[in-house]
Amino acid sequence: MNLRKLIRRLFIAVVVLVAALAVWSRAGRRPPDTAANLNLSEVHSLGRDTGNGNLLGIQPYMLAADYATEARFHQKLDGYLAAAREKGLIGTKTVVVFPEFLGSWLVVTGEKRTVYEARTVKEAATLIALSNLPSFMSAYLGARARDRMTAALFRMKARKMADIYQRVFSGLAKDYGVTIVAGSILLPSPQVKDGNLLAGDGPLYNTTVVYGPDGRAREPAVRKVFPTKEEQPFVSPGSVDDLPVFETPAGKLGVLICADSWYPEAYRQLRRLGAELIAVPSLGSAKADAVWQGYSGFPNPEDVDPADVGHLSEGEAWAKYALPGRLPESGARAGVNVFLRGRLWDLTLDGLAFAARGNEVATYRGEDGSIVNVWIGR
Helix, strand or coil: CCHHHHHHHHHHHHHHHHHHHHHHHHCCCCCCCCCCCCCEEEEEEECCCCCCCEEEEEECEEEHHHHCCHHHHHHHHHHHHHHHHHCCCCCCCEEEECCCCCCHHHHHCCCCHHHHCCCCHHHHHHHHHHHCHHHHHHHHHHCCCCCHHHHHHHHHHHHHHHHHHHHHHHHHHHHHCCEEECCCEEEECCEEECCEEECCCCCEEEEECEECCCCCECCCCEECCCCCCCCCCCCCCCCHHHCCEEEECCEEEEECCHHHHHCHHHHHHHHHCCCCEEEEEEECCCCCCCECCCCCCCCCCCCCCHHHCCCCEHHHHHHHHCHHHHHHHHCCCEEEEEEEEEEECCEEECCCEEEEECCEEEEECCCCEEEEEEECCC
16 A cells, blocks of 8 residues: 555545534533422521511532523522422522532533433543544643643633523522522633623633622622632632622622632632622531541641541531631621532532521531521621
C-alpha cells in the first residue's frame, strides 16, 4: 500500500469517526419522562407575624432530571413558592433563601438522557465531556485550575447556565413580588450589570445573586470567601472585605455562603455594614450525626475549642460555630440557614436547617423537601 492510499484511508476513518461522534452527541437529547415531584414533607415557622416580614428558607428536593430543561427547573422551584404562598408565608417583605449550589447543577441542562441516568457524578461528567468534545477540549486547554476537568465543564457551559439562572430567579422574584437569595452558582468571574447576571472569562467563583421584587439582580454578586477543601481545586476565593449588604423591604440583608458562616470575620464585616438579616445558603452532604472533623480548607478561628474537633457531631458543630452560635456577634435580628436536599447521582443530600430570631434558635432535621420560615421581630 502506497503512502497516498494510507493517508486517504486514515482521512476517511477520521471523517467517519467524527461524523459518528457528532451523531451520537446529538442523539438522546430529550428530557426524561418522569414528572417533577416536590417531595415536600415539612413546613416550619419560628415566631409570629408582626408585620416586619420574614426569611423564607426553601430546601428543595432535587434530582438530576430536574435540571434537564429550563422549564423543569423553573417548575420545580415555582412549586415550592406556590406551596409557601398557600401557607400564607409570601408577602411584600418576604426574603426567600434557596440553598448553595442549586444553580451549579445547571451544567447538565440540555444534555443526553444518559447523563441524568448515570450512576455517579463522575460518570455523568464524562458523558458531558464526550458529547461536547470540541467545546470541552477548548475549555480544558484554557483552564488554569488544579482540577482542570471540573473547571472545563463549568467554563464550557457558563453562559448558558448564567442565562437560565437569570431568567428563572428573576422571573420567580417578579412573579411572587419577593426578594430572592438565589442559592449559588459556579461561574467564571461573574458580575451583575444592569440588573442581569453575566459570566466572564476568569477564575471560577461560588456565587450568590440577590434578586429584588422587580426581578432585577442586585449588585454586586456575592462570592464565597472560604471555599472548602473539596472546592479549592477549582473554586477561587472571594474577599471578606467585599461581602455586601443589600437593602430589602424587610431590612438590610447579608449573605454568607455555607462555610463563610463559620468565620467570625465574616460576621464582623456584616455588622460593620449594618446587616439586620443574614441568609446562609448551604449544601448538605455530611450527616448531622457524623463526627465533626474541624474546619475544611482553612485554619480554625481562634475562638474554636480544639477539644470540639473529633468530639462534637456535625450538627452540634454547625449549631455552635455557624449561624446559630455567631448570629449575636453580627448584630442582626434574624437569620436562616438552608441546605440542598435530594439525590444527585451518587450524592445524597440532606442536612439540618437552622432558624434564628433574637435569642430563639430552632433546628430542623429532615431528608425530604421542606420550608423553614422565620418571622422577623421588631
